[in-house]
Amino acid sequence: MSDRLKIFWRGPGSPAQAEPPAYGGSLPRFAPRPAHRTLLETRQSRGLEQFFASFRGQTGLSILDLGGACQDNINFVTNLGHRFYSEDFLRIFQETFSEDVADQSNPGRIDYFLRQSLDYPDNQFDGVLAWDVLEYMEPALLAAAADRLFRVLKPEGYLLAFFRSDDRAETAPCYSFRIQDLKTLQVSQQGERAFSKHLFNNRTLEKLFQKFQSVKFFLTRDRLREVIVRK
Amino acid sequence: MSSMSSTPMGRMEQESSRGGSATIGKAVKIAGQIFSREDLYVDGDVEGTIELMDHKLTIGPNGKVHAGVKAREVVALGVIQGNVEASERIEIRKDAKLVGDIKTARIVIEDGAYFKGSIDIVKTEPKAAPSQPRPQPAAAAPAAPATAAAGVAEGKR
Numbered sequence: 424m425s426d427r428l429k430i431f432w433r434g435p436g437s438p439a440q441a442e443p444p445a446y447g448g449s450l451p452r453f454a455p456r457p458a459h460r461t462l463l464e465t466r467q468s469r470g471l472e473q474f475f476a477s478f479r480g481q482t483g484l485s486i487l488d489l490g491g492a493c494q495d496n497i498n499f500v501t502n503l504g505h506r507f508y509s510e511d512f513l514r515i516f517q518e519t520f521s522e523d524v525a526d527q528s529n530p531g532r533i534d535y536f537l538r539q540s541l542d543y544p545d546n547q548f549d550g551v552l553a554w555d556v557l558e559y560m561e562p563a564l565l566a567a568a569a570d571r572l573f574r575v576l577k578p579e580g581y582l583l584a585f586f587r588s589d590d591r592a593e594t595a596p597c598y599s600f601r602i603q604d605l606k607t608l609q610v611s612q613q614g615e616r617a618f619s620k621h622l623f624n625n626r627t628l629e630k631l632f633q634k635f636q637s638v639k640f641f642l643t644r645d646r647l648r649e650v651i652v653r654k
Numbered sequence: 655m656s657s658m659s660s661t662p663m664g665r666m667e668q669e670s671s672r673g674g675s676a677t678i679g680k681a682v683k684i685a686g687q688i689f690s691r692e693d694l695y696v697d698g699d700v701e702g703t704i705e706l707m708d709h710k711l712t713i714g715p716n717g718k719v720h721a722g723v724k725a726r727e728v729v730a731l732g733v734i735q736g737n738v739e740a741s742e743r744i745e746i747r748k749d750a751k752l753v754g755d756i757k758t759a760r761i762v763i764e765d766g767a768y769f770k771g772s773i774d775i776v777k778t779e780p781k782a783a784p785s786q787p788r789p790q791p792a793a794a795a796p797a798a799p800a801t802a803a804a805g806v807a808e809g810k811r
Contacts, residue, residue: 492763509771510770
């Protein structure tokens with residue numbers, strides 16, 4: 424892993440400088456997500472701020488969180504008066520595709536995966552918190568997932584997604600994102616996961632979300648792209 | 655505690671022995687409806703519905719519930735597949751798995767728990783004190799069994 428990736432998210436002087444947990448020489452392509460987590464940092468997120476600013480003054484909206492259920496996010500979303508939906512997208516991804524990357528191009532498997540993870544009626548959600556779950560997917564699956572997300576979002580609905588540096592590594596730490604307030608996220612590490620070799624720059628992201636009405640980027644100092652797309 | 659044995663449904667009765675709580679052991683499988691007026695601990699398999707009016711339902715680590723659940727409080731350590739209404743609170747422990755929609759006043763979910771579905775937080779109004787004492791019934795109704803199960807119960811071998 425490059426040094427740049429190692430310090431990614433952490434920033435100079437952050438408490439967690441330790442190496443990610445070792446899995447020995449035989450790291451599975453998708454290591455199971457351990458229950459324990461290591462707090463890396465608390466960071467400001469313009470994307471998150473914009474996402475919830477879009478819903479200011481409204482209540483009773485349907486918000487889908489693809490990062491799996493966590494207490495902080497449930498509390499935050501429900502305290503705003505919204506209905507919280509939870510999907511552990513990466514867990515289903517891991518269960519469906521395991522170590523078989525080629526399977527991610529198989530239309531039958533893609534369909535099966537999307538029925539497991541995003542089986543919702545069209546126009547169901549006002550907002551989707553996708554965090555970084557999309558960046559682990561190979562292009563065919565990624566395109567299908569983006570298409571399904573477009574369908575389940577309501578018109579004028581918003582999706583928040585994170586894409587890391589253009590650098591690609593074999594594996595990278597797997598993160599969970601916990602909302603602390605309207606613009607603050609707590610980032611924790613939960614094991615490691617294989618990256619897709621797909622590069623995510625502004626151009627590829629615009630292409631990925633081309634069906635959407637608008638795509639807005641916030642590039643952070645540590646080269647994270649926070650992306651807000653509007654249907 | 656009461657315990658449900660692996661007897662056919664009609665004869666399933668609770669044995670009051672320990673502090674107003676019934677147990678469905680891990681070797682027990684029930685298909686049907688369970689109504690209870692005492693706390694219930696489910697460590698076996700239940701398919702159907704579970705209603706505990708004003709009481710607490712605990713799904714033990716071996717419990718597998720494929721049922722709609724209504725209770726005052728629900729604690730999940732095992733598996734629930736079905737919609738859950740917990741008027742006071744629901745707690746989903748770290749190894750639990752819940753697939754279904756939740757309606758509750760308060761939720762506690764531990765890291766590592768699996769949850770797929772929606773959460774509706776229902777703010778409960780504090781119960782107003784009755785302005786006048788309620789008239790007492792002329793005669794007490796015969797005591798009904800605290801826990802009743804309608805359906806089929808079978809023991810796993």
